[in-house]
Amino acid sequence: MKVAGKSTRSIELAADGWAAVIIDQTRLPHDFVLRRLENLAQAAEAIRDMWVRGAPLIGATAAYGMALAMRADPSDENLENAARTLMATRPTAVNLRWAVEDMRARLKPLGPQVRTGAAYARAAEICEEDVATNRAIGEHGLELLRKAWEAGGEQDRVNVLTHCNAGWLATVDWGTALAPIYLAQDAGIPVHVWADETRPRNQGASLTAWELGQHGVPHTVIADNAGGHLMQHGMVDLCIVGTDRTTARGDVCNKIGTYLKALAAHDNGVPFYVGLPGPTIDWSIEDGLVEIPIEERDGREVSEITGLNQVGQIETVRLTPDGSPVANHAFDVTPARLVTGLITERGVCPATTEGLLSLYPERHNSMRGT
Amino acid sequence: MKVAGKSTRSIELAADGWAAVIIDQTRLPHDFVLRRLENLAQAAEAIRDMWVRGAPLIGATAAYGMALAMRADPSDENLENAARTLMATRPTAVNLRWAVEDMRARLKPLGPQVRTGAAYARAAEICEEDVATNRAIGEHGLELLRKAWEAGGEQDRVNVLTHCNAGWLATVDWGTALAPIYLAQDAGIPVHVWADETRPRNQGASLTAWELGQHGVPHTVIADNAGGHLMQHGMVDLCIVGTDRTTARGDVCNKIGTYLKALAAHDNGVPFYVGLPGPTIDWSIEDGLVEIPIEERDGREVSEITGLNQVGQIETVRLTPDGSPVANHAFDVTPARLVTGLITERGVCPATTEGLLSLYPERHNSMRGT
Numbered sequence: 001m002k003v004a005g006k007s008t009r010s011i012e013l014a015a016d017g018w019a020a021v022i023i024d025q026t027r028l029p030h031d032f033v034l035r036r037l038e039n040l041a042q043a044a045e046a047i048r049d050m051w052v053r054g055a056p057l058i059g060a061t062a063a064y065g066m067a068l069a070m071r072a073d074p075s076d077e078n079l080e081n082a083a084r085t086l087m088a089t090r091p092t093a094v095n096l097r098w099a100v101e102d103m104r105a106r107l108k109p110l111g112p113q114v115r116t117g118a119a120y121a122r123a124a125e126i127c128e129e130d131v132a133t134n135r136a137i138g139e140h141g142l143e144l145l146r147k148a149w150e151a152g153g154e155q156d157r158v159n160v161l162t163h164c165n166a167g168w169l170a171t172v173d174w175g176t177a178l179a180p181i182y183l184a185q186d187a188g189i190p191v192h193v194w195a196d197e198t199r200p201r202n203q204g205a206s207l208t209a210w211e212l213g214q215h216g217v218p219h220t221v222i223a224d225n226a227g228g229h230l231m232q233h234g235m236v237d238l239c240i241v242g243t244d245r246t247t248a249r250g251d252v253c254n255k256i257g258t259y260l261k262a263l264a265a266h267d268n269g270v271p272f273y274v275g276l277p278g279p280t281i282d283w284s285i286e287d288g289l290v291e292i293p294i295e296e297r298d299g300r301e302v303s304e305i306t307g308l309n310q311v312g313q314i315e316t317v318r319l320t321p322d323g324s325p326v327a328n329h330a331f332d333v334t335p336a337r338l339v340t341g342l343i344t345e346r347g348v349c350p351a352t353t354e355g356l357l358s359l360y361p362e363r364h365n366s367m368r369g370t
Numbered sequence: 371m372k373v374a375g376k377s378t379r380s381i382e383l384a385a386d387g388w389a390a391v392i393i394d395q396t397r398l399p400h401d402f403v404l405r406r407l408e409n410l411a412q413a414a415e416a417i418r419d420m421w422v423r424g425a426p427l428i429g430a431t432a433a434y435g436m437a438l439a440m441r442a443d444p445s446d447e448n449l450e451n452a453a454r455t456l457m458a459t460r461p462t463a464v465n466l467r468w469a470v471e472d473m474r475a476r477l478k479p480l481g482p483q484v485r486t487g488a489a490y491a492r493a494a495e496i497c498e499e500d501v502a503t504n505r506a507i508g509e510h511g512l513e514l515l516r517k518a519w520e521a522g523g524e525q526d527r528v529n530v531l532t533h534c535n536a537g538w539l540a541t542v543d544w545g546t547a548l549a550p551i552y553l554a555q556d557a558g559i560p561v562h563v564w565a566d567e568t569r570p571r572n573q574g575a576s577l578t579a580w581e582l583g584q585h586g587v588p589h590t591v592i593a594d595n596a597g598g599h600l601m602q603h604g605m606v607d608l609c610i611v612g613t614d615r616t617t618a619r620g621d622v623c624n625k626i627g628t629y630l631k632a633l634a635a636h637d638n639g640v641p642f643y644v645g646l647p648g649p650t651i652d653w654s655i656e657d658g659l660v661e662i663p664i665e666e667r668d669g670r671e672v673s674e675i676t677g678l679n680q681v682g683q684i685e686t687v688r689l690t691p692d693g694s695p696v697a698n699h700a701f702d703v704t705p706a707r708l709v710t711g712l713i714t715e716r717g718v719c720p721a722t723t724e725g726l727l728s729l730y731p732e733r734h735n736s737m738r739g740t
Contacts, residue, residue, distance in 0.1 A: 028691075029690065029691035029692075029694075030688075030691075194697075195694075197569065197672065197689070198595070199567065199569060199593040199594060199595060200593045200595075202689055205672075205673075205689050205690045205694075206689065206690070206691070209690055209691050209694040210691045210694075212694075213691050213693055213694050219694065219695070220694075220695045220696060220697045221672060221673065221690050221694050221695070221696045221697075222672065222696070222697050222698075222699075223569040223570045223594075223626065223627070223672055223698070224569060224593075224594050224595050224627070225568070225569060225570075225594050225625070225626040225627025225630065225702075226626055226627070226697065226698075226699050226702075227630070228627070228629040228630045228633070228702055229626060229629065229664065229699050229701075229702035229703075230699075232629070232659055232702070232703070233659075255595070256593065256595040256596055256599060257593070257594070257595025257596070257598070259598040259599065259602070259634070260595065260597070260598045260630040260631075260633065260634055261630075263598070263630070263633040263634060263637055264629070264630060264633060267633055289602055289603075294599065302567065302575075302591060302592065302593055303575075303591065304677070305675055305677065305687070305689070306687070307674070307675065307687025307688050307689045308687055308688045309679075309685055309686075309687050309688075310685075310686065315679055315680075315685065315687055316679075316680065317675070317676070317677025317678055317679050317685055317687055318400075318677050318678045319567070319572055319575050319576065319675070319677045320399065320575045320576070320579055320591050321398075321399035321400075321576070321579050321580045321583050322399075323583055324399075324565075324575075324579040324580075324582075324583050324589065324590075324591050325589070325590045325591070326590060326591045326592070327564075327590045327591075327592050327596065328592075328593070328596075329592075329596055329599050329600075331599075332595075332596075332598055332599035332602070333599075333602070
């Protein structure tokens with residue numbers, strides 16, 4: 001997508017052909033800063049400290065992390081070390097595990113002398129696959145937006161509510177939840193996005209609003225508390241969110257607060273869709289509420305917040321009283337019963353085991369108990 | 371309740387016997403600053419700029435605003451002017467209207483020469499009535515907390531989730547939603563409060579956390595997005611919130627985001643209670659969604675936030691990208707079907723017309739269509 005009019009990806013190989021270049025997303029929306037990742041430690045730091053975030057981009061960054069590790073030391077020992085190091089950065093992200101295991105499985109049988117080249121080739125391929133996947137998600141989702149527009153007599157703008165950031169910044173390009181929106185805009189459908197702020201890390205207010213604004217998509221930032229009110233008053237045509245992990249029966253683990261929006265959508269008859277690439281489906285689990293461990297992050301993400309002060313510096317301020325304890329659960333699970341449909345690269349399906357298997361029949365044997 | 375060990379009210383007459391002293395709540399939780407209100411304009415400013423907030427405290431401040439206006443000029447003309455000025459400060463607050471109309475109705479028949487004394491007497495009485503009302507709400511709510519504690523075999527702490535601030539800072543003393551919690555703590559019931567941050571104005575993270583902390587009540591601040599997850603995992607025994615306005619059938623207009631928590635409580639079988647004093651019931655309306663106008667406030671409350679910077683100064687930082695539009699609906703309406711019970715100064719009743727009339731039978735004739 002575009003940044004200041006220039007097509008940009010969230011991760012790209014540097015001109016020197018070996019370092020990976022990412023956007024330091026912790027500086028957005030106030031500063032657009034590119035960072036070079038030159039070794040495994042930097043790639044791990046980029047994931048752990050959330051310079052990059054979003055399941056697909058985490059996967060792509062981990063793949064380049066493996067390549068950078070092989071460039072430094074392609075031994076069996078370092079292959080295992082790199083996989084272990086990257087896996088430990090964000091325990092909830094199934095896409096991270098997928099990318100690291102894919103890389104390890106492909107590199108392990110090779111001799112150390114060819115591992116580096118193979119690793120870079122595979123990392124690039126993972127990126128291209130992600131772009132193609134997201135574009136396909138966008139095309140399937142576009143049809144839902146087109147129908148909503150037609151249902152309104154092609155008069156009113158189509159209002160989409162989204163939570164967190166599942167846009168191109170969370171992937172290599174296009175995004176998952178936002179890909180349909182970019183394609184709708186390209187297709188001349190007037191779309192408007194309600195962007196949930198998404199406390200505590202504010203990915204909606206900072207990243208979603210920034211990337212929509214840079215690409216010229218009309219949008220409005222709202223507090224996380226506001227979505228229910230908007231839905232009660234007919235101001236939301238549909239919700240589209242992303243997911244970090246979807247279970248085999250369609251339970252959706254996504255940023256904390258997603259569940260509350262799904263409840264409001266259900267209560268008001270607003271369709272609630274989830275955009276996801278196949279690799280984020282965890283076929284080994286069914287019941288997301290019971291089986292998905294929820295990451296608890298540093299309480300300072302709640303007690304403090306970072307923004308631009310009046311003299312143009314990025315500054316962190318404390319919001320809570322000295323001594324008040326804080327809790328910070330990072331994700332929640334939206335039960336499949338609240339999800340209208342899953343938008344995948346292969347099409348849209350109900351959030352059920354049958355629905356998912358109709359699109360991914362080859363995964364029948366991956367499921368537990370089958 | 372206590373501040374640094376000293377019993378304090380949110381509004382008190384100054385030692386000189388004529389100025390009203392309030393806490394500048396916009397400085398909390400970082401600074402405890404008292405302000406003198408010496409005239410009508412200052413009282414109106416205190417309400418409009420939210421140095422004071424919360425329906426009962428707004429009513430009490432408006433009552434003193436009328437008294438201060440009479441002290442300056444007790445003419446008929448100034449009586450009308452004072453009423454008009456105060457009414458315009460916060461259009462959604464029914465309690466403001468009630469207090470101003472009560473004062474006007476009592477003062478109008480009096481001669482100008484006795485209006486000032488009568489106004490101060492009535493303002494003091496309104497404050498004392500509020501304290502008594504809230505204590506009664508607390509005693510009725512205490513029984514709900516006691517039952518929850520007994521249901522857990524008197525073993526585990528009772529976890530209460532609250533949204534925004536309906537504590538003593540929102541009233542003259544005790545609070546509405548928090549009065550049962552203070553009384554439970556006094557009664558030896560181990561209570562713990564999940565305090566929703568309450569974006570965009572963060573009344574939970576700043577005011578609720580501060581007043582609970584000052585009084586020694588265990589609490590944890592959470593993002594507004596977190597409550598659904600906590601309820602899914604059995605970590606909330608009951609919710610208690612306040613309300614700015616309750617309709618004759620029990621629809622509850624309260625801080626934006628309340629509806630989302632009520633949906634989550636309903637979905638997880640968690641009781642959802644609303645603490646309210648009789649005067650906040652608007653007997654003239656039934657359907658809160660259709661009939662209550664929702665105040666839209668300055669978008670900067672969403673795009674900016676204020677906290678304590680690293681050198682101990684209160685500073686405002688911008689959170690959203692330059693140029694991204696923002697919307698800021700201040701309240702939402704929770705339909706009565708999601709409310710387990712209304713805790714009033716006369717007892718606990720179902721959120722229905724019949725329930726409310728069982729406690730307020732004298733209001734039967736106030737209802738539209740009866």
